Amino acid sequence: MIEIKGFLETSFLDWPGKISSVFFLPGCNFRCPYCHNHPLVFEPGQFASISLKEVLRRLDALKDWIDGVCLTGGEPTLHADLPLLIRQIKERGFPVKLDTNGSNPEMLEKLIDKREVDFIAMDVKAPLDPFSYRRSAGCSIDLALISKSIEMLKQGKVEYQFRMTVVPPLHSEKEIRTLGQQLKAGRRMTLQNFNPENPLDPSLRNTLPYDPKLLKEMEKRVQEMV
Numbered sequence: 548m549i550e551i552k553g554f555l556e557t558s559f560l561d562w563p564g565k566i567s568s569v570f571f572l573p574g575c576n577f578r579c580p581y582c583h584n585h586p587l588v589f590e591p592g593q594f595a596s597i598s599l600k601e602v603l604r605r606l607d608a609l610k611d612w613i614d615g616v617c618l619t620g621g622e623p624t625l626h627a628d629l630p631l632l633i634r635q636i637k638e639r640g641f642p643v644k645l646d647t648n649g650s651n652p653e654m655l656e657k658l659i660d661k662r663e664v665d666f667i668a669m670d671v672k673a674p675l676d677p678f679s680y681r682r683s684a685g686c687s688i689d690l691a692l693i694s695k696s697i698e699m700l701k702q703g704k705v706e707y708q709f710r711m712t713v714v715p716p717l718h719s720e721k722e723i724r725t726l727g728q729q730l731k732a733g734r735r736m737t738l739q740n741f742n743p744e745n746p747l748d749p750s751l752r753n754t755l756p757y758d759p760k761l762l763k764e765m766e767k768r769v770q771e772m773v
Contacts, residue, residue, distance in 0.1 A: 574622065577685060577688070579683060617643075629658075645664045646670070708736075710736075724765075
């Protein structure tokens with residue numbers, strides 16, 4: 548069974564409009580230089596695991612306080628038994644949101660077709676060309692898989708959102724516009740600012756994020772691309 552490395556009992560940020568518990572699942576197939584969860588990827592053993600029995604017990608105690616559960620990581624879709632975990636959660640009446648990098652469209656398709664998840668947030672790392680994506684993901688990525696996940700979500704069978712973490716050295720305003728034109732997702736595309744506190748690549752610690760006002764203006768422009 549999946550090792551759950553911890554969960555926050557109340558979060559307003561991970562699922563817009565809902566108070567959710569957040570489950571962190573270990574492991575990831577990307578190596579994004581700006582990742583701030585990299586200890587969960589490379590050294591998951593340093594975090595205490597929580598048994599499924601204990602997780603479900605605590606969820607039952609929170610039934611009147613939270614609106615749903617968010618599964619994040621790492622990359623949750625790497626775990627073959629993810630559907631089993633989701634079913635255990637949904638059997639207790641909790642909606643489930645999944646965060647993913649979109650590299651496993653086969654798993655996403657199964658979850659969507661069986662209506663296992665209620666919301667999917669897909670992190671799109673860069674414009675959809677091999678150089679840009681490799682630079683932002685930290686490794687070679689099969690863009691056909693990413694594109695398949697994008698098109699699957701745009702079919703509208705499940706609520707979804709595309710997110711882009713914006714890092715000034717990796718993402719110019721022009722590149723952000725390019726991705727906006729490629730996705731044409733309207734308000735379903737959001738931009739989030741890079742956090743320089745503890746990135747995988749130490750050289751990014753001295754990088755200033757975009758000014759929040761400018762980031763909001765860029766987000767507005769890409770949301771007009773429909």
